[in-house]
Amino acid sequence: MSETKTEHFADRLLAAVEAKGSPVCVGIDPNIDMMPKEFRTDSDDPMEQLQRVSEFCADVLEIVAPHVPAVKPQIAYFEQLPGPQPFFGLSLYSGVIRAARKLGLIVIGDAKRGDIGSTAAAYAQAHLAEKDAADAVTVNGYFGADGVRPFLDAANETGRGVFVLVRTSNPSAGTIQDFTDKDGRTLFEHVAGHMAELGGNASVGRCGYSCLGAVVGATYPDEARRLRKIMPRQIFLVPGYGAQGATAADCAAAFKDDGTGAIVNASRSVIYAHHRHPDMDWKQAVEKATKEFAKDIRLAVYTK
Amino acid sequence: MSETKTEHFADRLLAAVEAKGSPVCVGIDPNIDMMPKEFRTDSDDPMEQLQRVSEFCADVLEIVAPHVPAVKPQIAYFEQLPGPQPFFGLSLYSGVIRAARKLGLIVIGDAKRGDIGSTAAAYAQAHLAEKDAADAVTVNGYFGADGVRPFLDAANETGRGVFVLVRTSNPSAGTIQDFTDKDGRTLFEHVAGHMAELGGNASVGRCGYSCLGAVVGATYPDEARRLRKIMPRQIFLVPGYGAQGATAADCAAAFKDDGTGAIVNASRSVIYAHHRHPDMDWKQAVEKATKEFAKDIRLAVYTK
Numbered sequence: 001m002s003e004t005k006t007e008h009f010a011d012r013l014l015a016a017v018e019a020k021g022s023p024v025c026v027g028i029d030p031n032i033d034m035m036p037k038e039f040r041t042d043s044d045d046p047m048e049q050l051q052r053v054s055e056f057c058a059d060v061l062e063i064v065a066p067h068v069p070a071v072k073p074q075i076a077y078f079e080q081l082p083g084p085q086p087f088f089g090l091s092l093y094s095g096v097i098r099a100a101r102k103l104g105l106i107v108i109g110d111a112k113r114g115d116i117g118s119t120a121a122a123y124a125q126a127h128l129a130e131k132d133a134a135d136a137v138t139v140n141g142y143f144g145a146d147g148v149r150p151f152l153d154a155a156n157e158t159g160r161g162v163f164v165l166v167r168t169s170n171p172s173a174g175t176i177q178d179f180t181d182k183d184g185r186t187l188f189e190h191v192a193g194h195m196a197e198l199g200g201n202a203s204v205g206r207c208g209y210s211c212l213g214a215v216v217g218a219t220y221p222d223e224a225r226r227l228r229k230i231m232p233r234q235i236f237l238v239p240g241y242g243a244q245g246a247t248a249a250d251c252a253a254a255f256k257d258d259g260t261g262a263i264v265n266a267s268r269s270v271i272y273a274h275h276r277h278p279d280m281d282w283k284q285a286v287e288k289a290t291k292e293f294a295k296d297i298r299l300a301v302y303t304k
Numbered sequence: 305m306s307e308t309k310t311e312h313f314a315d316r317l318l319a320a321v322e323a324k325g326s327p328v329c330v331g332i333d334p335n336i337d338m339m340p341k342e343f344r345t346d347s348d349d350p351m352e353q354l355q356r357v358s359e360f361c362a363d364v365l366e367i368v369a370p371h372v373p374a375v376k377p378q379i380a381y382f383e384q385l386p387g388p389q390p391f392f393g394l395s396l397y398s399g400v401i402r403a404a405r406k407l408g409l410i411v412i413g414d415a416k417r418g419d420i421g422s423t424a425a426a427y428a429q430a431h432l433a434e435k436d437a438a439d440a441v442t443v444n445g446y447f448g449a450d451g452v453r454p455f456l457d458a459a460n461e462t463g464r465g466v467f468v469l470v471r472t473s474n475p476s477a478g479t480i481q482d483f484t485d486k487d488g489r490t491l492f493e494h495v496a497g498h499m500a501e502l503g504g505n506a507s508v509g510r511c512g513y514s515c516l517g518a519v520v521g522a523t524y525p526d527e528a529r530r531l532r533k534i535m536p537r538q539i540f541l542v543p544g545y546g547a548q549g550a551t552a553a554d555c556a557a558a559f560k561d562d563g564t565g566a567i568v569n570a571s572r573s574v575i576y577a578h579h580r581h582p583d584m585d586w587k588q589a590v591e592k593a594t595k596e597f598a599k600d601i602r603l604a605v606y607t608k
Contacts, residue, residue, distance in 0.1 A: 085398055094391065123383065143476065144474070168420060176498065
């Protein structure tokens with residue numbers, strides 16, 4: 001079932017960013033309560049509800065595809081969808097991946113999987129080696145190298161990528177990730193150094209970046225600058241823009257001076273933009289939000 | 305779709321342990337290459353392969369149910385099963401949960417989910433609030449309190465449990481989890497303290513334990529003893545026995561002197577015991593391994 005890709009993930013991602021002119025990614029987080037009224041149904045039939053979610057996701061992909069290089073479906077929202085049996089909503093997750101790739105989008109599966117080596121290999125098989133797997137997947141690095149290496153091996157084999165959590169964007173992230181050693185080094189810097197070493201030994205693409213990247217929240221720009229130095233070969237996936245409060249200037253801190261090295265994600269502020277523009281057709285609202293997001297990040301990154 | 309249980313998870317788990325006479329849990333990790341030859345098929349049809357995996361899991365549950373209080377299906381192995389579409393194998397994961405509960409077993413879903421608050425709530429809905437959800441789920445605490453609280457809230461509401469990763473059993477765990485502050489405190493002790501505080505405010509059952517427990521690998525018994533003091537109200541889920549090298553005496557370190565406070569898991573060494581007993585009927589081999597496992601832990605814990 002595994003598929004071999006010849007082109008390196010980082011090269012593909014950078015080429016896609018260049019083609020679209022902005023290093024951004026739209027998060028696909030299907031939440032029935034937030035979808036436009038056009039997709040609401042009074043039916044209790046879970047298949048009917050799933051059908052509406054599927055249509056909403058397909059429409060969002062069509063709207064954003066001309067403007068952004070990548071999308072990031074968040075698997076948690078698909079796992080919890082209603083259905084005839086638990087986890088049936090994951091069929092939509094796979095459908096979103098397939099539809100996005102057909103539209104020429106790079107797909108980052110936001111699954112934050114992670115376990116000990118033998119189990120990590122099973123996750124890597126499911127999320128990176130299958131034909132219909134995403135182009136990259138997010139991974140939790142709490143297990144250390146032997147929990148990440150199976151994902152990295154699968155990524156190397158299939159031309160895919162891995163983004164390891166380093167600094168997350170949520171309010172309580174610091175209670176764990178700011179834990180500091182006697183030399184003043186934080187846990188997230190320690191994880192960054194460890195993963196940079198692991199990724200440095202992995203294949204690096206023509207562009208100079210590894211297929212092992214890092215999740216670095218935009219809500220902490222000073223930390224992003226420090227991490228940029230610790231992880232020179234890592235592409236940063238940057239959540240936190242928009243609904244979580246980070247500005248485009250905050251996000252720019254994750255990039256190198258040449259404007260490469262990161263991709264900024266926005267989810268709710270883009271795909272549910274109709275809530276901010278109740279007078280507008282929902283599709284127009286999402287397109288407007290997508291274009292503004294892409295432009296804001298482009299300006300902040302390429303003119304910093 | 306949510307279900308309200310009146311009895312507290314910790315009380316249910318302790319009652320089940322007492323009824324079966326041993327604080328053990330069997331891991332259900334379906335791996336086609338390791339299953340007995342009776343379940344092998346030459347067919348390329350994924351539905352045929354899935355059917356065999358389903359039969360194997362059902363048989364294993366029947367064999368272990370009289371001897372152990374709990375099982376722990378590892379969702380990674382179900383996510384990577386073959387099927388007509390990606391993640392179709394999760395229908396078997398739900399099937400295992402249902403079948404195990406019918407047999408009176410407590411089910412710990414080993415999913416190691418974790419994300420920022422709003423996304424953690426989606427995972428909590430999928431893994432703890434649905435009618436057919438497991439009795440407890442494992443969670444990665446790298447996000448801090450706001451990533452764990454949605455799971456804890458769902459657990460409190462539904463009489464279910466959460467086990468947060470504190471010290472994992474894999475070889476490279478220490479590269480991250482042994483990161484040490486200026487006072488000599490390790491990251492895993494810091495996480496333990498943080499989670500004990502979070503769990504302490506949550507409802508504690510009649511037995512004195514919280515519905516927020518901790519994963520504490522048996523491969524580091526000295527550390528389990530230290531953690532036992534930091535987390536007096538937490539039930540420890542203890543992986544690492546058997547295939548990963550920990551002895552019954554190592555596992556006993558995770559328990560209080562009264563023999564409560566932990567449940568020891570073994571997966572491969574039990575469900576694939578036929579590899580060690582090639583002359584024996586596979587069911588007899590698994591039953592023998594289950595009974596020996598339960599007896600070894602019972603003796604080590606109750607006579608320490």
